[in-house]
Amino acid sequence: MNTEAVIGRVRRQLQEGGLRGCLLVRDLHTGDEAGIEPDTALPSASLVKVPLALATAERVRRGELDGAARLDVRPGRSTALGPTGLTRFRHPVRIAVDDLLYLSTCLSDETAADALFGLTPPAHVTALLQELGVRGISVRHTADELSDTPVERFGTGQAHLAHALAIDAGTSGRGHRVPQLDTTRANTGSARAWVDLLAGLWEPTSIPAETAASVRGLMLHNVLRQRLTPDFASDATRWWSKTGTLLNLRHEIGVVEHADGGAFAVAVLTESLVPAAAQPGADALMGQAARTLRDHLRQL
Numbered sequence: 001m002n003t004e005a006v007i008g009r010v011r012r013q014l015q016e017g018g019l020r021g022c023l024l025v026r027d028l029h030t031g032d033e034a035g036i037e038p039d040t041a042l043p044s045a046s047l048v049k050v051p052l053a054l055a056t057a058e059r060v061r062r063g064e065l066d067g068a069a070r071l072d073v074r075p076g077r078s079t080a081l082g083p084t085g086l087t088r089f090r091h092p093v094r095i096a097v098d099d100l101l102y103l104s105t106c107l108s109d110e111t112a113a114d115a116l117f118g119l120t121p122p123a124h125v126t127a128l129l130q131e132l133g134v135r136g137i138s139v140r141h142t143a144d145e146l147s148d149t150p151v152e153r154f155g156t157g158q159a160h161l162a163h164a165l166a167i168d169a170g171t172s173g174r175g176h177r178v179p180q181l182d183t184t185r186a187n188t189g190s191a192r193a194w195v196d197l198l199a200g201l202w203e204p205t206s207i208p209a210e211t212a213a214s215v216r217g218l219m220l221h222n223v224l225r226q227r228l229t230p231d232f233a234s235d236a237t238r239w240w241s242k243t244g245t246l247l248n249l250r251h252e253i254g255v256v257e258h259a260d261g262g263a264f265a266v267a268v269l270t271e272s273l274v275p276a277a278a279q280p281g282a283d284a285l286m287g288q289a290a291r292t293l294r295d296h297l298r299q300l
Contacts, residue, residue, distance in 0.1 A: 003034050006296045010289045011036050017285040018274040019250075024191040025293040028202055028255070028263040032300055034293045035191060041174075042269045043186040044137070045146065045244030046108045047194065047251055050215065051137055053105045054197075054207070055125040056116050057214040058132065060097070065119060067098035073115045085109030104143075105218040105242065113143035122187075133206030136193030145180055146246055159277040167248055167273055180246055194253045194267040202255055202263065216240055219254065226280075228268065231287035232256040232294075248272040250282055262298060266290050 001009075014021040014036075022042060024035035059065040075089040085103040086093065087110050095103075095112075097119070103112035120128070125139045176182040189197075204212040219240035225233070226243075227250065233239045241254030253267045268286045272279060 001296070003296065006292065007034060007036055010292050014270070014285065014289055017282060018272055018279075019282055019285060020271040020273065021286075021289060022191045022267075022269040023289060023293065024195045024265075024267050025290060025297060026195050026199065026265045027297050027300075028199060028265055029261075030300075032297050033195075034296055038191040038195075038267075040269075041136070041138075041183050041188045041190045041193075042251075042271070043181050043183060043246060043249060044189050045180075045187075045246035045249050045251055046110075046143075047189065047242055047244035047253060048139055048187040049104050049108060049113050049143070050197065050219070050242050050253070051125055051129055051134065051139055052113060052116055052120070053101055053215050053218055054132070054134070054201075054211065055120050055128040056097070056101055058128060058208065058211045059120060060214075061208060061211050065097055067101075068096050070094045070096050071100065071115055071118075073100075073111065075111070083110060086111035086115075101214075101218060102221070105215075106221045106223055108224055108243065110143040110146060117142040132200075134193075134197050134200060137187075137189040137197065139187050140185065141187060167271075167275060178247065181249070191267040191269050194269075195265045198253060198255050198265040198267070202265070227252045227283040228254060228266065228287045228290055230284070231291040232266070248275075250279075250286065252286065256294070264294050264297065266294065 022037045022040045024033060024038035026033040060067045072094050073086055074092050085107045100112045100115050103109040104116055122139045122141055129137060174183040179185050200207045201212045201215055219242055222241050224243045229239060236259040238257045239254060241252055244251035248271055251269045255265050257263045268290050270286060272282055
């Protein structure tokens with residue numbers, strides 16, 4: 001089956017599963033790639049914690065920050081079921097910058113991320129990305145805004161109403177009544193931009209090798225692995241990843257390395273058209289779509 005036919009089949013499968021998808025899979029050795037709307041920018045949700053980790057790790061490498069320095073961090077405010085780490089703590093803690101990096105990236109801890117944003121604000125992160133040759137990713141706000149959405153205002157028993165608002169309140173130009181979903185105000189990136197970032201981390205040129213290795217190490221130990229992991233993790237592969245979730249957005253980016261030497265960067269950004277918080281079928285469909293594109297590239 002040619003590339004166009006494979007992409008058409010994947011697009012139909014996503015649509016039938018209630019997902020709009022922006023995907024890109026790239027062979028990191030040959031540069032061959034296959035995707036669906038890879039240049040469409042979507043809100044990043046927790047994917048923003050990867051560029052935050054990159055900026056923090058680079059500042060540690062430069063000596064601007066000390067990874068062993070400990071910060072006093074107040075507990076998070078969230079009462080929702082999803083948040084992890086410091087966001088669910090009840091008492092203040094003192095914790096090192098390196099450990100905040102682990103919590104922010106591997107556990108997607110918003111309180112840890114905001115402690116890091118306190119050291120390197122969004123505008124500084126964006127400037128560092130530009131300096132390191134990373135294009136197409138905008139960092140405009142901190143992580144605490146991700147926990148101030150209609151979901152928290154409606155309450156857990158009415159989560160479907162928040163998701164219905166997320167689905168229906170957008171504009172054709174990707175503006176939105178929910179600020180975190182408005183691409184002119186939110187942290188954003190396209191599937192191509194995320195794959196370019198992954199490529200820069202795996203084959204560093206403008207990103208210093210030490211910094212790239214630090215971020216790869218964090219992504220290897222990501223504990224939120226319910227989406228693409230079942231389709232990419234095996235005894236014959238290694239899988240590095242980061243997820244992002246916000247209202248009807250479900251994202252994951254990562255790199256899979258095969259025992260035969262093959263390596264593929266993957267970015268799957270989706271918007272669900274189903275007003276429900278728990279959608280394990282959508283997570284599974286994301287993995288299947290990405291694997292189909294990866295399998296096709298391996299056969300070229």
